[in-house]
Amino acid sequence: MLTSQSSSVAADRQTVLERLNRLIAAVARSNEFQRERLDGVFLDSVDDLRQIRPIDKDDLLRDQQAYPPFGRNLTYAAQQYVHLHQTSGTSGSTLRVLDTDEDWDWWRGCMHDVFAAAGVGPSDLVALAYSFGPYIQFWASYVGAGAVGANRIALGGMDSVQRLETIREYSASALVCTPSYAVRLAKVADQRGLSDALSSVRRIICTGEPGASLPVVRAQIEALWQARCFDHAGLSEVGPFGYPCAEGGGVHVNEREFVVEIVAPGSEDPVAAGEPGELILTAIGRTGFPAIRYRTGDVVECCETPCPAGHTDRWLPGGILGRTDDMAVIRGMNVFPSAIEQVLREFDEIGEFRITYYTEPTAMDEVKVEVELAQPTQGRAIQARLRTRLGLRVRIVPLKPGILPTPSGKTRRVIDMRQVPGRRLAAGRGSG
Ligand SMILES: [Zn+2]
Numbered sequence: 486m487l488t489s490q491s492s493s494v495a496a497d498r499q500t501v502l503e504r505l506n507r508l509i510a511a512v513a514r515s516n517e518f519q520r521e522r523l524d525g526v527f528l529d530s531v532d533d534l535r536q537i538r539p540i541d542k543d544d545l546l547r548d549q550q551a552y553p554p555f556g557r558n559l560t561y562a563a564q565q566y567v568h569l570h571q572t573s574g575t576s577g578s579t580l581r582v583l584d585t586d587e588d589w590d591w592w593r594g595c596m597h598d599v600f601a602a603a604g605v606g607p608s609d610l611v612a613l614a615y616s617f618g619p620y621i622q623f624w625a626s627y628v629g630a631g632a633v634g635a636n637r638i639a640l641g642g643m644d645s646v647q648r649l650e651t652i653r654e655y656s657a658s659a660l661v662c663t664p665s666y667a668v669r670l671a672k673v674a675d676q677r678g679l680s681d682a683l684s685s686v687r688r689i690i691c692t693g694e695p696g697a698s699l700p701v702v703r704a705q706i707e708a709l710w711q712a713r714c715f716d717h718a719g720l721s722e723v724g725p726f727g728y729p730c731a732e733g734g735g736v737h738v739n740e741r742e743f744v745v746e747i748v749a750p751g752s753e754d755p756v757a758a759g760e761p762g763e764l765i766l767t768a769i770g771r772t773g774f775p776a777i778r779y780r781t782g783d784v785v786e787c788c789e790t791p792c793p794a795g796h797t798d799r800w801l802p803g804g805i806l807g808r809t810d811d812m813a814v815i816r817g818m819n820v821f822p823s824a825i826e827q828v829l830r831e832f833d834e835i836g837e838f839r840i841t842y843y844t845e846p847t848a849m850d851e852v853k854v855e856v857e858l859a860q861p862t863q864g865r866a867i868q869a870r871l872r873t874r875l876g877l878r879v880r881i882v883p884l885k886p887g888i889l890p891t892p893s894g895k896t897r898r899v900i901d902m903r904q905v906p907g908r909r910l911a912a913g914r915g916s917g
Contacts, residue, residue: 494797501744502531504769511560512775518548518557519775534744535777539765541780545722546578555581560773571619572721582621582721585773589628594770595725595742596629602728602737603690603715605659607634612657612686614648614666617641621721622693626661635659645673653682660689661810664696664706669891670675671709689714690729695823698735698804701830716804718783723776723911724768729799733792735802742770745799746778747787748811758789761819763809782809784821796809811899813842815850818877822899825854825879828871834859837889844904855882857889 506528513523522538549556559566568584584592605611611630615623623641627789630637638650638655645804649670652660667689674680689712691697697706697716706714718727718736726743727736738745747762756762764783784806793799806812806823813820822840827908829835836857844850854871858864861883871879 486642497741498531500855501741501769502528505531505534505744505767508769508772509777511772512777513694515562516558516775518559519777523777531744534745534767535753539778542580542722542782546580549581550578554727555583557581558774560775561585566773568624569619570621570624570721571590572621580722583774584771588771588773590723591742591770592625593628593632595719595739596625597632598739599634599717599725600629600633600690601715602731603659603688604713604731605630605633605635605688605690609633609658610655611635611637611639611659611661611690612648612652612655614640614660614662614670614879615635622719625719625725626690630661631661645670646677646679649674649677649679649682652686653679656685658685658687660686660710662689662691662711663693664691664702665694667691667706667714668702668709670699671706683712684712685714686710688712690717691715692717692719695803695805695807695826699823699830700734700803701827703734705830712825718801718805720781720783722774723766723779723781725773726766726768727804727822730792730794730796730802732794733802735800735804737792737796737798737800738764738766740798743768747785750784758787761786761806761821784809784812798888799893810901813850813901813903814853815842815852815877818875820852820875820877824875825852826898828874829854829856829867831870832863832867834863836886837891839889839898839900841900841902843902848904850903851880852877853880853882855884855889856881857886859886 509523509526510517526537528534529824545558547853548558565585566583567586568589570582572580572582613623613626627637638651640651641847671683674683689706689710691714696702697714715729717729719725728739730737744767746765748765750763761784764781764785766776766779766781785801786803786806788800788802806821811822825840829838838854838856841853843853864881864883868879868881
């Protein structure tokens with residue numbers, strides 16, 4: 486058994502290597518942005534990828550600013566591209582991402598694996614609770630659900646009540662949305678007497694926030710909807726790289742289509758097993774707008790123990806823990822917003838929250854969490870539990886419900902006001 490398994494892994498490695506060399510050759514030939522990094526590169530092993538200098542979103546943004554609107558990260562002539570999406574970048578700038586027909590087929594294949602792993606198939610009707618727009622998530626989910634043979638209803642352009650009525654009318658069996666929206670929609674159903682609209686939904690497939698891989702948030706969604714909740718992960722400029730593990734929770738990186746590295750932030754040094762690090766990905770099957778050794782800014786923690794289902798792809802039980810930008814080292818401890826959220830959600834009647842890192846006049850860095858509480862007295866209990874769980878003093882500021890903005894899309898819940906932001910993440914001292 487062992488021999489046949491390792492020889493099939495070796496064969497997969499060989500296939501990956503051949504595909505990578507074909508990708509690099511095609512990109513180096515005609516992609517001006519990538520040529521400087523890739524010219525003359527030939528890999529003798531997949532590990533040789535590490536010879537190539539990584540790039541990140543800021544590199545792509547700078548290139549698009551210098552060569553507007555699409556930049557030079559294009560392997561083909563403009564007329565070969567048939568999909569144009571946008572993603573928000575730092576400081577409000579917009580990154581444009583283009584796909585050819587062939588690359589979009591690759592997206593579809595990767596999204597097929599997401600929906601298949603969540604158990605969605607031809608007997609399902611999938612309701613997609615995303616607004617229409619230039620963001621890729623709706624369009625990718627739409628083709629992915631179609632790829633497993635499911636029927637689909639788009640709920641863009643509807644308010645929450647209309648969405649619930651539509652789910653009820655068609656007895657939709659699966660819902661695709663962000664985790665915070667899954668919670669919100671269930672609450673709207675309760676407030677508006679539409680709870681029966683939830684009963685046909687068996688599966689909720691989430692992305693866009695860490696929530697669906699946080700055990701407490703997942704349990705909350707599953708209890709509200711009486712349905713299974715799954716996470717998945719992707720980025721417009723990279724591709725849909727993570728599919729859910731139905732048995733173990735969290736996500737696996739799709740290693741047939743992505744080469745994975747997990748490195749200490751700000752370096753290219755691989756982190757030890759079980760330590761948090763930044764995900765660097767290479768999309769093996771995307772040629773038109775390639776992502777080769779791309780620093781995602783996503784922080785993950787890989788589990789070396791096999792998942793209970795025995796999947797061989799790298800397992801991230803916590804999903805995406807957060808963005809490198811949102812993490813901070815406060816008095817020597819890594820602070821993960823997702824770890825704070827996990828503790829907050831253990832309390833009942835928690836509304837929205839906002840995390841602020843700031844510097845006291847004493848020059849000490851501190852963490853403040855503004856949180857909407859039905860009972861302001863809960864603040865003290867939350868503070869105590871955060872202290873026990875994270876080993877860190879966190880100031881809780883209770884707010885009345887409804888003060889903080891209601892989440893939509895990728896909600897940003899972290900503000901960094903420290904005088905010296907300093908290193909974002911310290912290796913090996915995670916609190917999440
Ligand atoms: Zn698994």
